[in-house]
Amino acid sequence: xxxxxxxxxxxxxxxxxxxxxxxxxxxxxxxxxxxxxxxxxxxxxxxxxxxxxxxxxxxxxxxxxxxxxxxxxxxxxxxxxxxxxxxxxxxxxxxxxxxxxxxxxxxxxxxxxxxxxxxxxxxxxxxxxxxxxxxxxxxxxxxxxxxxxxxxxxxxxxxxxxxxxxxxxxxxxxxxxxxxxxxxxxxxxxxxxxxxxxxxxxxxxxxxxxxxxxxxxxxxxxxxxxxxxxxxxxxxxxxxxxxxxxxxxxxxxxxxxxxxxxxxxxxxxxxxxxxxxxxxxxxxxxxxxxxxxxxxxxxxxxxxxxxxxxxxxxxxxxxxxxxxxxxxxxxxxxxxxxxxxxxxxxxxxxxxxxxxxxxxxxxxxxxxxxxxxxxxxxxxxxxxxxxxxxxxxxxxxxxxxxxxxxxxxxxxxxxxxxxx
Amino acid sequence: xxxxxxxxxxxxxxxxxxxxxxxxxxxxxxxxxxxxxxxxxxxxxxxxxxxxxxxxxxxxxxxxxxxxxxxxxxxxxxxxxxxxxxxxxxxxxxxxxxxxxxxxxxxxxxxxxxxxxxxxxxxxxxxxxxxxxxxxxxxxxxxxxxxxxxxxxxxxxxxxxxxxxxxxxxxxxxxxxxxxxxxxxxxxxxxxxxxxxxxxxxxxxxxxxxxxxxxxxxxxxxxxxxxxxxxxxxxxxxxxxxxxxxxxxxxxxxxxxxxxxxxxxxxxxxxxxxxxxxxxxxxxxxxxxxxxxxxxxxxxxxxxxxxxxxxxxxxxxxxxxxxxxxxxxxxxxxxxxxxxxxxxxxxxxxxxxxxxxxxxxxxxxxxxxxxxxxxxxxxxxxxxxxxxxxxxxxxxxxxxxxxxxxxxxxxxxxxxxxxx
Numbered sequence: 001x002x003x004x005x006x007x008x009x010x011x012x013x014x015x016x017x018x019x020x021x022x023x024x025x026x027x028x029x030x031x032x033x034x035x036x037x038x039x040x041x042x043x044x045x046x047x048x049x050x051x052x053x054x055x056x057x058x059x060x061x062x063x064x065x066x067x068x069x070x071x072x073x074x075x076x077x078x079x080x081x082x083x084x085x086x087x088x089x090x091x092x093x094x095x096x097x098x099x100x101x102x103x104x105x106x107x108x109x110x111x112x113x114x115x116x117x118x119x120x121x122x123x124x125x126x127x128x129x130x131x132x133x134x135x136x137x138x139x140x141x142x143x144x145x146x147x148x149x150x151x152x153x154x155x156x157x158x159x160x161x162x163x164x165x166x167x168x169x170x171x172x173x174x175x176x177x178x179x180x181x182x183x184x185x186x187x188x189x190x191x192x193x194x195x196x197x198x199x200x201x202x203x204x205x206x207x208x209x210x211x212x213x214x215x216x217x218x219x220x221x222x223x224x225x226x227x228x229x230x231x232x233x234x235x236x237x238x239x240x241x242x243x244x245x246x247x248x249x250x251x252x253x254x255x256x257x258x259x260x261x262x263x264x265x266x267x268x269x270x271x272x273x274x275x276x277x278x279x280x281x282x283x284x285x286x287x288x289x290x291x292x293x294x295x296x297x298x299x300x301x302x303x304x305x306x307x308x309x310x311x312x313x314x315x316x317x318x319x320x321x322x323x324x325x326x327x328x329x330x331x332x333x334x335x336x337x338x339x340x341x342x343x344x345x346x347x348x349x350x351x352x353x354x355x356x357x358x359x360x361x362x363x364x365x366x367x368x369x370x371x372x373x374x375x376x377x378x379x380x381x382x383x384x385x386x387x388x389x390x391x392x393x394x395x396x397x398x399x400x401x402x403x404x405x406x407x408x409x410x411x412x413x414x415x416x417x418x419x420x
Numbered sequence: 421x422x423x424x425x426x427x428x429x430x431x432x433x434x435x436x437x438x439x440x441x442x443x444x445x446x447x448x449x450x451x452x453x454x455x456x457x458x459x460x461x462x463x464x465x466x467x468x469x470x471x472x473x474x475x476x477x478x479x480x481x482x483x484x485x486x487x488x489x490x491x492x493x494x495x496x497x498x499x500x501x502x503x504x505x506x507x508x509x510x511x512x513x514x515x516x517x518x519x520x521x522x523x524x525x526x527x528x529x530x531x532x533x534x535x536x537x538x539x540x541x542x543x544x545x546x547x548x549x550x551x552x553x554x555x556x557x558x559x560x561x562x563x564x565x566x567x568x569x570x571x572x573x574x575x576x577x578x579x580x581x582x583x584x585x586x587x588x589x590x591x592x593x594x595x596x597x598x599x600x601x602x603x604x605x606x607x608x609x610x611x612x613x614x615x616x617x618x619x620x621x622x623x624x625x626x627x628x629x630x631x632x633x634x635x636x637x638x639x640x641x642x643x644x645x646x647x648x649x650x651x652x653x654x655x656x657x658x659x660x661x662x663x664x665x666x667x668x669x670x671x672x673x674x675x676x677x678x679x680x681x682x683x684x685x686x687x688x689x690x691x692x693x694x695x696x697x698x699x700x701x702x703x704x705x706x707x708x709x710x711x712x713x714x715x716x717x718x719x720x721x722x723x724x725x726x727x728x729x730x731x732x733x734x735x736x737x738x739x740x741x742x743x744x745x746x747x748x749x750x751x752x753x754x755x756x757x758x759x760x761x762x763x764x765x766x767x768x769x770x771x772x773x774x775x776x777x778x779x780x781x782x783x784x785x786x787x788x789x790x791x792x793x794x795x796x797x798x799x800x801x802x803x804x805x806x807x808x809x810x811x812x813x814x815x816x817x818x819x820x821x822x823x824x825x826x827x828x829x830x831x832x833x834x835x836x837x838x839x840x
Contacts, residue, residue, distance in 0.1 A: 017742050021765040104787055110776065112786055119798050120768065201798040220640055222799045243821035250823030322437050344816050345441040348540065356530065356819030365827070366532055366815070367524060367836035378539050378621040379642045380800040383815045395786070395803045396764050399776030401663035403670030407785070416787035 005192035008148060008182050009121070009199035015179035016120045016146040024095040026175045027141050033169040034141075035087040038134065041165045042080050048161035049075045049130070056154050065154060068257075072128040073155055083131045086370070090138040093369045096387040097144045103419040107412060111398045111419070116391045118144035120201040123193045125150045125215060127207035130158040136204070137166060137181055139372055143390035148182045148200065150190055152207075159183070194219035202390075204373060209300065224385060226376040228300050228326035229259030231358040234317040234343065236334035237268040241275045243355060244333040245282045248306075250357040251331070252288050257302045259374060260329050260351075260361040264297060264307040266317045272310045280308070297324040314339050318346045325349055327376040329361040350376055350383035425612035428568060428602050429541070429619035435599035436540045436566040444515040446595045447561050453589035454561075455507040458554065461585045462500050468581035469495045469550070476574050485574060488677070492548040493575055503551045506790070510558045513789045516807040517564045523839040527832060531818045531839070536811045538564035540621040543613045545570045545635060547627035550578040556624070557586060557601055559792055563810035568602045568620065570610055572627075579603070614639035622810075624793060629720065644805060646796040648720050648746035649679030651778040654737040654763065656754030657688040661695050663775055664753040665702045668726075670777040671751070672708050677722045679794060680749050680771075680781040684717060684727040686737045692730045700728070717744040734759050738766045745769055747796040749781040770796055770803035 038045070056073055059065045075083075102114035122145050126132040133149060140147040151159040163183050170176050184193070193200060194215065203223045205212045212227040233251060235244045251262035267276065283290055289305040297320070299307060311317045321330050329351035332343040340354040351361045361384060363371025368386030375381050381389035406412040458465070476493055479485045495503075522534035542565050546552040553569060560567040571579040583603050590596050604613070613620060614635065623643045625632045632647040653671060655664045671682035687696065703710050709725040717740070719727060731737045741750050749771035752763040760774040771781045781804060783791025788806030795801050801809035826832040 014742075017738075017766055017768050020768065021762075106780075106785065106787065110780075216640070220636070222642065222797075240821070246821060246823055250825050254823070254825050254828065318437075322434075340818075346437055348437050348440065349814070351815045351817070353817040354819065355821055356817050357823045359824035360526075360530075360817055360822070361815075365526065365824070365834065367526065367834065377642075378812050380812075382812050392798050392800075392802050394769070395771045395781075397771070397773040397776050397780055398760075399774065401660070401666060401775055402780070403666055403674070403777045404779035404785070405670050405674050408674065414785065414787065 005184060005189050005196070008184060009193075009196045011179045012121045012146045012148055012182050013199040015177055016118065018177045019146055019180050020097070020118050020144050022144065022175065022177065024098075026173065027095070027144070028091050030141055030170055030173040030176050031087055031091045031138055033173050034134070034138070034166050035084050037165050037169040038080075038087070038162070039084050045080070045158065045161050045165070046075060048157040049073075051157040052155050059154065069128050069154070073130070073158070075130060075158065079131060083134050086131070086135055087138045090142050090370055093142060093387060095142065096391045100420065101393055105415055105417040105419055106397070107402070107415050109400045110402050113396050113398075114393050115396065117394045119390055119392050120145065121199055122147045122390070123150075123200045123203045123221070124148070125190060125193070125203065125205045125207070125211065127152040127211060128155060129206075130155045130162060132206050133159055133162050134166070135370070136206070136372075139370055139387060139390060141180065143387050145390055146180050146182070148184060148193060150184050150193065153185070156185065194221065197221045206373065222377075222380065224375050224377065224381060224389065225373045226259060226326065226328055228298070228376075229261070229328045230264065230298055230300055230324065230326040231260055231262050231328050232264045232266060232321045232325055232330045233262045233358065234266040234311075234314075234321070234330070234332045235268060235271050235279070236314060236317075236332055236336060236339050236343075237270050238336035238339060239268070239271060239333040240335055241271070241278065245279060247331065247333055247355070247357050248279075248283060249286045249288070251359055252283075252306055253286055253304055254357070254359050256304050258359065260358050261302075262306060262331075262358050263300055264309065264324070266309050266311050266320060268314075268317070269310050269312055276310075298326075314342060318343060321347050321349070328374065329353065329358045331356060331358050350374070425604060425609050425616070428604060429612075429616045431599045432541045432566045432568055432602050433619040435597055436538065438597045439566055439600050440517070440538050440540075440564050442564065442595065442597065444518075446593065447515070447564070448511045450561055450590055450593040450596050451507055451511045451558055453593050454554070454558070454586050455504050457585050457589040458500075458507070458582070459504050465500070465578065465581050465585070466495060468577040469493075471577040472575050479574065489548050489574070493550070493578070495550060495578065499551060503554050506551070506555055507558045510562050510790050513562060513807060515562065516811045520840065521813055525835055525837040525839055526817070527822070527835050529820045530822050533816050533818075534813050535816065537814045539810055539812050540565065541619055542567045542810070543570075543616075543620045543623045543641070544568065545610060545613070545623065545625045545627070545631065547572040547631060548575055549626070550575045550582060552626050553579055553582050554586070555790070556626070556792075559790055559807060559810060561600065563807050565810055566600050566602070568604060568613060570604050570613065573605070576605065614641065617641045626793065642797075642800065644795050644797065644801060644809065645793045646679060646746065646748055648718070648796075649681070649748045650683050650718055650720055650744065650746040651680055651748050652684045652686060652741045652745055652750040653682050653778065654686040654731075654734075654741070654750070654752045655688060655691050655699070656734060656737075656752055656756060656759050656763075657690050658756035658759060659688070659691060659753040660755055661691070661698065665699060667751065667753055667775070667777050668699075668703060669706045669708070671779050672703075672726055673706055673724055674777070674779050676724050678779065680778050681722075682726060682751075682778050683720055684729065684744070686729050686731050686740060688734075688737070689730050689732055718746075734762060738763060741767050741769070748794065749773065749778045751776060751778050770794070
């Protein structure tokens with residue numbers, strides 16, 4: 001097992017060096033072939049998915065998985081259409097690599113260039129949803145990255161079938177290198193993946209917060225994602241109450257299990273005194289359960305339920321958020337622009353909003369075209385991450401025999417003139 | 421001890437939220453005050469340094485530290501002048517925070533803005549050189565980051581004196597918050613620092629590769645830096661031999677212990693056949709020891725010594741580099757532009773050069789003004805890192821009560837119009 005993973009990871013790393021230089025055209029051809037092959041072979045995928053669903057049904061009955069995991073696993077015509085369209089959408093996006101970020105004449109005939117390039121090898125660990133394979137594979141291909149995918153065992157037949165269709169499509173793409181997409185299957189493979197910082201450059205977990213937490217705690221490889229989504233809405237002393245109610249109800253009910261749903265509402269004491277009953281009634285009328293003294297301020301309910309706290313000031317709200325938030329997304333409702341500005345400056349989260357629902361935190365809504373995930377990291381990529389988050393850069397210098405000695409001795413001098 | 425570090429880290433994190441909003445003016449005032457105070461109190465620093473040097477001398481005699489560590493520790497008028505000038509140079513650099521990277525109208529009155537901001541709390545672990553304190557503290561202040569510094573015990577008197585002078589300068593700076601610069605002293609503090617991923621966002625080690633390796637292996641916090649600098653120069657079949665010799669000699673002798681010095685020279689077999697003797701003679705005449713069959717291709721000599729290998733092709737050179745390099749900096753010497761292009765595309769290192777010395781890999785030479793360090797990471801920052809590497813970004817949305825429901829139901833549509 002161990003040797004097997006090592007070989008896959010080693011080959012993946014080797015492939016990544018080749019793949020980094022592949023043209024946008026070849027990558028787009030590969031994506032078009034994948035979309036077409038999946039379209040042509042969708043019945044095979046449905047068949048494989050049915051096999052998984054039989055087992056999954058018994059797991060639901062025995063209580064080992066819940067019904068929403070079963071629903072995420074299930075592919076239907078709609079999901080299949082979205083999956084295929086998702087691949088074709090990525091063809092239309094800009095290639096995020098080979099972009100020149102800086103071009104600087106250091107001196108006569110000494111040109112420094114900073115160019116985006118792929119990160120290298122991505123380790124993807126995901127649960128249930130088989131559509132993650134096509135989505136992440138497409139994003140990886142477009143950004144020139146090699147991937148090693150490990151899906152949930154409950155979707156193993158579906159995942160294997162999708163992957164074999166994708167692999168055939170890639171084999172039929174002229175100039176597309178081998179070992180760009182790799183699949184592994186066991187828990188032991190995951191353990192190996194988390195250890196292989198020599199070959200794997202970035203781990204992207206796609207799943208519930210238990211999975212993400214486990215991964216973050218068990219690897220030194222950078223992890224792109226978020227474990228928790230403890231989002232806050234603060235109703236300021238100068239809030240428009242109608243806006244506040246509308247925003248909270250949207251942020252809690254529009255998709256309660258989403259990571260950008262609100263979990264805690266903070267209410268200024270003056271607002272509470274005047275409008276507290278009205279607000280709470282409105283939330284309850286929208287089927288939201290309001291918890292006044294939760295056991296912890298770190299609860300991600302994932303359902304129509306939220307924690308409610310009265311605060312004495314804007315400062316107390318900011319402090320509560322910086323202390324208890326997961327750094328995902330927070331919003332202030334206020335008609336006072338100074339307070340809004342202070343909140344947006346002082347709250348240290350990936351998204352800080354004024355008078356809008358936290359549910360806007362999303363790559364598609366931000367206009368990124370496709371989303372790798374949402375990151376609460378403080379380095380590399382933060383917030384909704386598009387294709388750009390799968391790139392890094394490389395510095396090149398073109399010269400004609402220049403040596404540092406001449407500059408150190410003062411015979412030559414740097415000019416540092418930007419050319420773009 | 422543990423409680424002590426926890427308190428410092430907790431206070432640092434709290435301070436970081438405040439410090440993120442501080443104006444460029446206040447930060448520059450603080451830097452000017454620091455430079456002036458150090459200038460006025462330099463005799464006190466020399467005194468403290470002398471105390472450290474007495475002990476260090478006995479450690480050199482007993483073999484516990486080497487003479488170059490002693491030299492790095494020693495402050496003289498020249499180093500002091502550079503130290504002070506270094507702080508003043510940073511005042512002149514652009515503030516890397518509050519920069520708008522993207523401003524997009526998502527819809528009428530719904531404005532998304534992506535703005536750079538500080539990372540938060542930096543943990544700095546450094547050896548011997550006391551000038552690291554002023555350099556890193558200045559970079560941290562300019563970029564709005566809070567730091568926790570742990571210097572080597574051999575410089576403890578010098579470090580304490582410099583820090584107390586800096587703290588006084590900060591206390592005398594109007595509007596400068598408390599707890600921005602923090603200093604810890606023990607090994608146990610380092611162990612705590614490496615564990616505190618809740619409060620520390622980035623670790624920057626400044627020291628030898630043993631220190632950096634130890635840190636990278638013992639923390640899950642992102643580490644900015646490089647352990648090894650195994651840089652390569654490949655003399656291609658189409659190399660200009662005079663350029664090749666000049667570049668290798670510069671890359672090995674100009675500063676042999678630098679991380680961007682060359683460690684391995686790869687020579688195409690045809691060049692070796694025709695010019696091998698000439699090349700080797702030239703290197704030996706420049707006092708360079710040439711090792712033909714080293715025990716490993718991962719040796720960082722740090723002295724005038726290099727590994728030498730004959731390769732059959734450009735491809736073999738690229739493969740050798742991708743297999744053995746530390747991903748720092750490599751250079752090809754060739755008059756064939758196709759070969760240069762292939763090399764620069766396929767070699768996966770932070771710097772890949774054509775016909776120049778690897779010694780150019782440096783923030784000052786690149787024109788970044790000041791250098792945090794050189795990173796061999798594949799995420800966040802790669803190569804020489806300037807102030808920009810100490811920032812991340814935040815997304816804000818300004819709205820007027822917008823909710824996601826309206827977009828999900830098709831009542832409203834995103835426009836995604838870039839405003840800058």
